[in-house]
Amino acid sequence: MIYLVTDSALSLGRSLVNIVAAALRGGVGMVQLREKEITSREFVELGRAIHSITLEYNVPLIINDRADIAQIIGAEGLHIGQSDISFKDARKLLGQSAIIGLSIENIEQARKARSWGVDYIGASPVFATPTKIDTAPALGLKGVSELREVVDCRIVAIGGINKSNIRQVIKAGADSVAVVSAICSAADPYLATKELVNDTII
Numbered sequence: 505m506i507y508l509v510t511d512s513a514l515s516l517g518r519s520l521v522n523i524v525a526a527a528l529r530g531g532v533g534m535v536q537l538r539e540k541e542i543t544s545r546e547f548v549e550l551g552r553a554i555h556s557i558t559l560e561y562n563v564p565l566i567i568n569d570r571a572d573i574a575q576i577i578g579a580e581g582l583h584i585g586q587s588d589i590s591f592k593d594a595r596k597l598l599g600q601s602a603i604i605g606l607s608i609e610n611i612e613q614a615r616k617a618r619s620w621g622v623d624y625i626g627a628s629p630v631f632a633t634p635t636k637i638d639t640a641p642a643l644g645l646k647g648v649s650e651l652r653e654v655v656d657c658r659i660v661a662i663g664g665i666n667k668s669n670i671r672q673v674i675k676a677g678a679d680s681v682a683v684v685s686a687i688c689s690a691a692d693p694y695l696a697t698k699e700l701v702n703d704t705i706i
């Protein structure tokens with residue numbers, strides 16, 4: 505499954521709504537709204553606009569960092585990292601039916617996440633990427649394989665993944681792959697998504 509994580513700044517001046525619509529047509533199975541530079545009010549407005557399209561495709565919309573915004577717009581889930589609100593607080597706020605993903609940067613964090621019952625772990629980053637530079641060292645394919653051996657929860661791989669390496673990431677044991685630039689910065693986000701989706705069928 506391909507999981508689109510959005511970034512307006514990397515969308516080459518195009519509307520994020522259009523990019524998400526193209527990615528949904530191309531076959532993404534999950535969308536995360538990740539916007540770091542907009543106001544809370546803009547985040548809510550954009551979230552509602554994107555949610556109305558993801559609902560048409562029956563694809564879950566996950567909000568990055570902001571449990572309050574996930575709750576306000578009725579999104580299907582939340583993605584949090586090690587410095588965001590805790591998984592326990594997120595679960596309490598959003599309830600059992602919410603999809604809650606947690607970024608992990610090493611095996612220890614993955615084991616803890618598994619014991620808490622997260623819906624998926626974001627293995628982050630698999631490869632170094634200019635899209636996010638405040639990360640731990642890259643896990644590499646070896647790191648993904650090690651995670652696969654140790655935890656039985658859903659592994660979403662993220663960081664520097666594109667057409668050239670996606671097959672290797674899946675072979676290493678990731679259940680899904682999350683991408684930002686490979687879709688948001690693609691000349692044709694619809695075609696780019698279709699190609700990535702095809703590449704996950706090994």
Ligand SMILES: Cc1ncc(COP(=O)(O)OP(=O)(O)O)c(N)n1
Nearest residue numbers: 583584585586607626628660662682
């Ligand atoms: C699927 C997925 N995995 C990891 C991340 C990174 O989350 P986080 O560590 O909280 O960093 P920011 O995205 O908030 O900068 C993610 N967003 N999605």
Ligand SMILES: Cc1ncsc1CCOP(=O)(O)O
Nearest residue numbers: 633635636663664683684685
């Ligand atoms: C949000 C995030 N978390 C870890 S790496 C990353 C960015 C991934 O972006 P790209 O797919 O462009 O490398």
Ligand SMILES: [Mg+2]
Nearest residue numbers: 569584585588
């Ligand atoms: Mg975060």
